[in-house]
Every structure is written in C-alpha cells, then in structure tokens.
Amino acid sequence: MSKVFASLGMSLDGFIAGPNSRPDNPLGDGGMRIHEWAVGVESWRARQGIDGGQTNQDDDIVQENFSRAGAYIMGRHMFAEGEVGWPDPPPFRAPVFVLTHIPRQPWVRQGGTTFTFVTEGVDSALAQARQAAGDKDVQISGGADTVRQFIDAGLLDELQIHLAPVVLGSGVRLFDGVSPALELVPTRVVDSAQVTHLTYRVASFQVTAGDLTSLHDTAAS
Numbered sequence: 001m002s003k004v005f006a007s008l009g010m011s012l013d014g015f016i017a018g019p020n021s022r023p024d025n026p027l028g029d030g031g032m033r034i035h036e037w038a039v040g041v042e043s044w045r046a047r048q049g050i051d052g053g054q055t056n057q058d059d060d061i062v063q064e065n066f067s068r069a070g071a072y073i074m075g076r077h078m079f080a081e082g083e084v085g086w087p088d089p090p091p092f093r094a095p096v097f098v099l100t101h102i103p104r105q106p107w108v109r110q111g112g113t114t115f116t117f118v119t120e121g122v123d124s125a126l127a128q129a130r131q132a133a134g135d136k137d138v139q140i141s142g143g144a145d146t147v148r149q150f151i152d153a154g155l156l157d158e159l160q161i162h163l164a165p166v167v168l169g170s171g172v173r174l175f176d177g178v179s180p181a182l183e184l185v186p187t188r189v190v191d192s193a194q195v196t197h198l199t200y201r202v203a204s205f206q207v208t209a210g211d212l213t214s215l216h217d218t219a220a221s
C-alpha cells in the first residue's frame with residue numbers, strides 16, 4: 001500500500017516558518033533561511049523553472065520525494081502563500097488537495113497540477129489523494145496545522161525533517177500540541193554541509209489526551 005509522508009524544513013529551534021507568515025511574506029520573517037539548502041539544488045530549481053543548481057545528496061532527496069509523490073495535501077495557509085508565488089506549471093506536477101473551510105472551484109494549472117479544495121476534512125482529503133496517487137505515495141505538504149491533524153488521526157506513516165542550522169526564535173512550530181505519546185523510529189539520517197535530513201517511521205500515536213492506547217503500528221508495512 002502506498003505511504004502517507006510529510007517532508008518539512010525546520011529550524012534548529014523547531015520552527016517550520018518564521019513569525020508574520022502571510023501571502024506577501026511567505027514562510028514568515030527569516031523563514032526562507034530554512035529552505036536555503038533546497039533552493040540551491042537542481043531538482044528543486046527545475047520544478048520552479050530555474051536553470052542550474054547542484055547535484056548532490058540534498059538534490060537526491062528532493063528528487064526522491066518528487067518521484068514518489070503522486071498527490072499532495074496542504075492547508076489553506078500554505079496554499080495562500082504559494083498561490084501568489086508558484087510558477088505555472090507549479091512544482092507539484094500532480095493533483096493537490098487543499099484543506100479549507102472556504103468552498104472554491106478547482107484551480108487547474110499546467111503540468112498536471114489541479115488544486116482541489118476540500119471542505120470535508122482530512123479523511124476526505126486523504127481518500128481523494130490516495131485515489132489520485134494510485135500506486136504512488138501521498139505527501140502532506142504542510143503547514144503545521146495540517147501535518148498535526150494527520151499525526152493526531154494516525155494517518156501519517158513517515159515524517160521527514162530537514163533540519164537547518166538556523167535559529168528563528170519565534171514563528172510556527174510543528175510539534176506544539178502533539179501528544180508526547182507520539183513514537184517516532186529513526187530510519188535514515190543524511191548529513192550534508194547545509195542541512196541534516198532526518199527520516200522517521202511513525203510507530204504509534206495517541207488519539208485523545210490521557211488515552212495512551214497505541215492504535216497504530218506501521219511496523220509491518
């Protein structure tokens with residue numbers, strides 16, 4: 001069965017975006033520093049329509065994720081920041097499902113990317129994304145609110161953190177409010193000059209506060 005994974009850049013002090021993130025300030029104050037490593041690699045640049053870039057182990061990881069993702073899910077905040085900045089074709093080249101409370105007609109872009117707005121919650125978004133992805137994996141693109149909902153619902157199989165040697169001091173934290181019963185098993189570490197790529201299998205989770213029952217074990221997957 002295909003996997004559900006998230007892949008997020010993070011500052012050393014745990015932020016995935018700086019403060020004051022909004023469409024005219026994507027990733028918030030200083031937040032782009034988290035992604036500096038990615039901006040320099042060939043496969044990221046190619047998806048943005050920019051020539052050149054390095055081919056190294058960071059590039060391999062970006063390429064690997066683009067290759068495995070057959071559909072994406074994101075929250076409306078992330079979408080609102082990208083809507084004004086992504087090129088056409090956008091970098092996804094696959095269907096994208098946007099969680100929102102605001103109904104909207106699908107937004108069709110070039111290169112296989114159609115943004116579909118889902119108002120029925122994470123289960124509906126995942127069902128649609130799985131169907132669209134076929135044999136490929138589903139990537140939960142972010143932001144924090146969206147990834148946390150997939151963790152809390154026990155729907156995330158794999159979490160990648162790309163840890164940048166950057167301190168932001170404030171902003172959007174990924175793990176705020178996530179149960180300490182979340183059990184992450186390290187499966188890969190790739191270390192490069194600008195970033196440390198950490199991959200975890202999500203082994204178990206807690207459904208409600210105080211309920212320590214482990215319901216989810218992907219060990220067999």
Ligand SMILES: NC(=O)c1ccc[n+]([C@@H]2O[C@H](COP(=O)([O-])OP(=O)(O)OC[C@H]3O[C@@H](n4cnc5c(N)ncnc54)[C@H](OP(=O)(O)O)[C@@H]3O)[C@@H](O)[C@H]2O)c1
Nearest residue numbers: 008009016017021075076077078100101142143144145146
């Ligand atoms: N470092 C990284 O790798 C990375 C990756 C992705 C994003 N980011 C950053 O993360 C920040 C955004 O994160 P965020 O946590 O603020 O927001 P988010 O997860 O992108 O979006 C949250 C919003 O999505 C909608 N939503 C989420 N779940 C929903 C549900 N179940 N049903 C209906 N609507 C739902 C709601 O918007 P409405 O109610 O308004 O519709 C909610 O306020 C941005 O700055 C972005 O640049 C960083």
